[in-house]
């Protein structure tokens with residue numbers, strides 16, 4: 094058995110507290126769960142970006158989305174990726190996390206000691222997000238949404254080909270294809286991944302749900318190319334049902350909203366679709382394994398490549414990954430207290 | 435194998451019966467008889483000899499994937515399906531992987547020889563298979579290997595699709611597929627040949643199953659649906675094993691509902707069957723009886739599955755076949771005749787048999803002028819050691835499988851008790867990510883003692899809510915089992931209760947299920963073991979007990 098489990102120490106550069114991850118040297122919180130004086134927000138997802146804090150710090154390329162979600166009036170300071178900001182005793186810089194457009198990892202350096210907080214991240218290619226950058230550190234605070242070795246992502250280009258085949262089968266059967274993925278991030282990734290496959294000439298119209306459409310402009314501003322799309326309104330549904338591909342948030346599945354499209358086939362794009370039981374529970378017709386989070390192999394690679402000696406895991410069921418890192422890799426690994434969501 | 439795996443994926447993707455049947459039909463149209471034979475066999479749930487232990491398989495997967503064994507278990511716990519977990523853990527096959535062989539080669543070259551091989555040789559075969567197969571193919575292979583193949587299609591759907599494909603009457607095909615047949619191409623071609631003249635000796639008819647009666651005949655709606663009691667043949671429902679006794683030519687065979695031949699376990703029935711005229715098939719309930727009262731089901735189980743029975747057990751557990759239907763009379767299939775006519779022929783048959791001293795008896799009709807009188811009789815069912823009534827529509831033929839409305843089980847109202855949730859475990863398949871399997875306890879002083887497990891009776895919404903509560907109140911983990919704080923009270927319904935030395939509580943419940951949640955009750959208000967024990971039948975009486983085929 095390994096030595097007594099490592100714990101969180103007072104000398105740590107980041108300390109979990111009731112508000113979230115606190116950085117004492119800079120007197121700020123990363124992705125705080127309640128309003129704080131200074132919040133560093135890794136990305137715009139609701140479990141990371143919450144309103145009510147006095148000042149916000151975020152990556153420049155994610156700023157527009159943050160304003161859309163938290164309000165134009167927030168006090169927001171932005172940082173380019175790689176730019177260093179001295180806050181108190183800490184040198185702080187942001188680095189692409191590859192999770193969604195503008196998602197950042199946080200590098201904190203105090204007196205030569207380096208901690209990296211990954212936020213949500215993935216290491217797979219995604220044409221709608223800046224690619225993940227590996228940042229060496231002594232302490233790694235990593236997300237662990239998919240902390241079991243059964244979660245291993247297939248090549249996304251193969252998944253997109255599956256999506257196209259499914260759309261084609263549905264068109265042949267006269268069914269509308271409703272593809273569900275998070276309104277911010279996954280939906281835009283799906284669209285941007287279709288661009289090189291379809292060009293400007295999709296075989297049938299692509300319609301987007303309002304919640305997805307609202308977030309397209311910041312992506313276009315950032316130079317991300319989408320195939321031509323239309324809004325998924327009543328008129329468009331009447332004109333294109335039986336053929337169209339509709340990109341919608343998961344919450345739209347199984348609601349009366351889908352009725353206007355006639356017979357439909359519902360697909361879900363998510364890492365959870367890797368498991369048959371989950372696919373069936375989702376009550377969709379198809380599951381596509383496409384995740385914006387790191388998979389098991391990606392997590393283990395990241396731990397190794399950063400050279401971290403200590404690993405703090407958060408954001409998921411981390412028990413198995415912690416035990417694996419301790420017993421199989423001999424690293425000091427800890428599960429951060431679980432947040433209430 | 436590729437085509438069969440595609441069928442598996444198609445069946446797995448849909449819950450609609452018509453789509454499943456269509457997928458099966460496409461499959462049967464696309465593959466040669468050698469593969470169709472095996473697919474039919476496997477999809478109908480026929481088992482081959484268990485080829486490899488799941489323990490070995492876990493170890494080999496652990497080594498091949500560099501996953502410690504405990505992590506294989508953790509993964510299984512989250513995925514809920516062992517064959518799938520192992521497939522997900524294995525490293526993907528190389529780009530130059532050889533193509534998988536067809537299904538019949540997988541079965542005949544890889545799986546069937548395994549029981550004869552030692553561990554090392556078995557492992558070699560399994561690893562060879564992995565090299566040929568991709569992830570989904572491995573999943574299917576693991577299911578074939580461990581003998582648990584369930585994809586939500588039963589005999590009925592397979593029969594329907596195959597009959598449509600072959601242009602046959604489904605009832606004829608169902609009959610042919612009942613009982614043993616070898617999954618080789620020649621046999622299969624004959625089975626699905628509408629013009630084939632198959633010898634039927636020894637083959638049972640598909641059992642007509644009874645449904646639990648949900649209507650109350652004393653309520654207007656139930657009375658309207660069922661009509662007058664005189665439309666029905668009413669018999670006591672005993673707790674035994676459903677069986678078919680076949681007497682054709684020189685052959686006597688006793689089949690259980692699981693479609694297994696159980697003749698060797700019941701030599702006295704085999705002997706008595708020789709008194710029947712050749713060309714007779716009886717349907718009935720096999721019971722263990724002592725002094726004209728049924729013995730607990732567990733006693734009957736002591737005889738079941740034996741290849742040889744000694745004089746002691748023959749004496750200790752005497753059995754009787756209570757005949758309640760006649761399916762073949764004078765060598766002719768009688769199933770199309772109305773129930774009442776079949777009953778008449780059955781009675782005539784028994785008039786020619788000795789009344790006593792043989793283990794064959796006629797199931798008596800219960801006479802009652804109306805439903806009220808019947809309901810009063812039913813209240814005494816528990817004291818008689820029966821489960822309730824069987825209702826059989828007088829004018830109905832003997833259908834195949836689960837046709838609704840011909841035969842009903844009208845069981846006595848369940849017993850209930852209020853119990854506290856003690857342990858939870860994740861479900862399987864569709865419910866793998868939720869805690870759905872619960873163990874309940876009652877108070878013995880200050881301690882909770884487990885009295886039963888239940889995993890049905892809640893709505894999906896209630897399951898999700900209970901799951902959420904469980905996650906917040908876990909106290910300890912034992913493998914996949916989580917103990918929770920005593921906080922939730924449920925009303926459990928069950929059919930009967932018996933003494934059991936195997937359980938700490940000293941009792942065993944039969945068919946426990948969750949009747950409802952009792953958020954109004956504090957855990958301390960749940961029932962005590964003393965009150966539960968008070969429900970036990972008197973020590974000398976032989977109440978119905980143990981798991982039966984219902």
Ligand SMILES: [Zn+2]
Nearest residue numbers: 136138192213
């Ligand atoms: Zn996120």
Ligand SMILES: [Zn+2]
Nearest residue numbers: 138140141213
């Ligand atoms: Zn997140």
